[in-house]
Amino acid sequence: MASKKSKHRGKKQIRPLQALPVIRPNTAGIDLGTTEHWVCGPAREEDSANVKIFGTTTPQLYELVDWLIAEGVESVAMESTGVYWIPVYELLESRGIEVVLVNARHLRGVPGRKTDMIDCQWIQLLHSCGLLRGSFRPAEKICALRAVQRQMGNLVEERSKAVQWMQKALDQMNVQVHRAVTDITGKTGMAIIRAIVAGQRSPKILAKLRDKRCKKSEAQIAEHLIGNWRQEHLFNLSWALRLYEHLEKMIASYQRNLIEQIEALQPKVRRNLKVKRHPNATKQKDILRRGEQPMRQALWRLCGKDLTRIDGISAGAALSVLTEVGADLSAFPDERHFVSWLRLSPKMAFSAGKALKKRRNGLGASRVAAILRMCALTLRHSKSALGACYRRTARRHSGSVAVFAVARKLAILIYRMLTYGHDYVDEGADRYEERFHQRRLQTLRFSARSLGFKLVAKAETAAA
Numbered sequence: 001m002a003s004k005k006s007k008h009r010g011k012k013q014i015r016p017l018q019a020l021p022v023i024r025p026n027t028a029g030i031d032l033g034t035t036e037h038w039v040c041g042p043a044r045e046e047d048s049a050n051v052k053i054f055g056t057t058t059p060q061l062y063e064l065v066d067w068l069i070a071e072g073v074e075s076v077a078m079e080s081t082g083v084y085w086i087p088v089y090e091l092l093e094s095r096g097i098e099v100v101l102v103n104a105r106h107l108r109g110v111p112g113r114k115t116d117m118i119d120c121q122w123i124q125l126l127h128s129c130g131l132l133r134g135s136f137r138p139a140e141k142i143c144a145l146r147a148v149q150r151q152m153g154n155l156v157e158e159r160s161k162a163v164q165w166m167q168k169a170l171d172q173m174n175v176q177v178h179r180a181v182t183d184i185t186g187k188t189g190m191a192i193i194r195a196i197v198a199g200q201r202s203p204k205i206l207a208k209l210r211d212k213r214c215k216k217s218e219a220q221i222a223e224h225l226i227g228n229w230r231q232e233h234l235f236n237l238s239w240a241l242r243l244y245e246h247l248e249k250m251i252a253s254y255q256r257n258l259i260e261q262i263e264a265l266q267p268k269v270r271r272n273l274k275v276k277r278h279p280n281a282t283k284q285k286d287i288l289r290r291g292e293q294p295m296r297q298a299l300w301r302l303c304g305k306d307l308t309r310i311d312g313i314s315a316g317a318a319l320s321v322l323t324e325v326g327a328d329l330s331a332f333p334d335e336r337h338f339v340s341w342l343r344l345s346p347k348m349a350f351s352a353g354k355a356l357k358k359r360r361n362g363l364g365a366s367r368v369a370a371i372l373r374m375c376a377l378t379l380r381h382s383k384s385a386l387g388a389c390y391r392r393t394a395r396r397h398s399g400s401v402a403v404f405a406v407a408r409k410l411a412i413l414i415y416r417m418l419t420y421g422h423d424y425v426d427e428g429a430d431r432y433e434e435r436f437h438q439r440r441l442q443t444l445r446f447s448a449r450s451l452g453f454k455l456v457a458k459a460e461t462a463a464a
Helices: 004-013 057-071 083-092 116-128 140-172 185-197 203-207 220-222 231-263 281-289 293-303 315-325 335-341 364-377 386-397 401-421 431-449 458-463
Strands: 025-033 036-040 051-055 073-078 098-102
Touching: 025 098, 025 364, 036 057, 036 116, 036 364, 051 057, 057 083, 073 083, 073 116, 073 220, 073 364, 083 098, 185 203, 185 231, 203 220, 203 231, 293 315, 315 364, 335 401, 364 401, 386 401, 386 431
Parallel strands: 025 073, 073 098
Antiparallel strands: 025 036, 036 051
């Protein structure tokens, strides 16, 4: 028989069910589709469904926005379905209506039979109760930069394919240009390939096209340029070269367009200023050699901070990061939120003392994280503090863990530079190793003291 105390406690825990409180009544929900959009406006007094269907053409989208304004809508929630949300989002944003772009995973648990009408009403209900959280989307002008930069990234990938096709055609003819020079897309490599396509077959004449900076002599290069000149492979090589050169022109045009757009967004106080010389002389030389100085200066004038000061971050990587997230990171309360959004936080999911299966949540920025991982990989042999951190982590765990950890550090440094204005200063690998050694000694002393022992250096013991 239960005690009176337990009965009384049970009665206290019973609470009557309450309806969800409406925080924002003037909201709407849109269920997007390829041929029609279902829109649910604010609830009416007679509790009838305030749902209307609109088409997807531009005049019909204008009708949709006009109807929302007539209904007094202040905020609209919609799912991020494919690319169908982009025209609606941009049109609503241009008319001054707040748009909350919701991840589709947050809305997949709709009760009952799933229909377009139920979806739009469910979105409107949750949004009016303040239960929907919008995805991060940078400012409109940054989105314009992002669209151009992403397409330029696609062209860079196609250019890499063209290089691989040239390499394949040369390998099939046993013309080992990649062994004669370090990079076939360099000055010497491209001169040799263009001469081969033009009809030159003499290894000695081809070797004379070497640049004076090449370490190998003409005789060594000529030894690798003797091949089997088959017509089908030469034909493939010629068209791969044409495609490569055409893509080079397109990428250069995209870069000029990006610089023009960035210059239009620069504050007037920095438009005529020049970026300071890079503190790392080697990196400054590499930036000038790759022709990235105009882009580096344009990005510095845009945000006021030079992200290339961070070891591993090139001008191209800085461009990708700034066009994806922008220079204003106020949407993230602190660096931990930014790192978590980038999917660079270690997952510590446990239940009943056991680690849960790690799954990709798909809620972050995979492009920026991929760029930072590539930057982290370039620090394997660096003599900087980040390079020392990579090698120490790789020794203790593995190379993949080291890439993840250093990418996370890069994200934190970028957040601090853009938010607090802190310039990155490399302390060097030696200083990093010394600090790590001091931390180990401090930990050992604390462990020995907790066990009732005293840690004594080996030299002091020998002297005693």
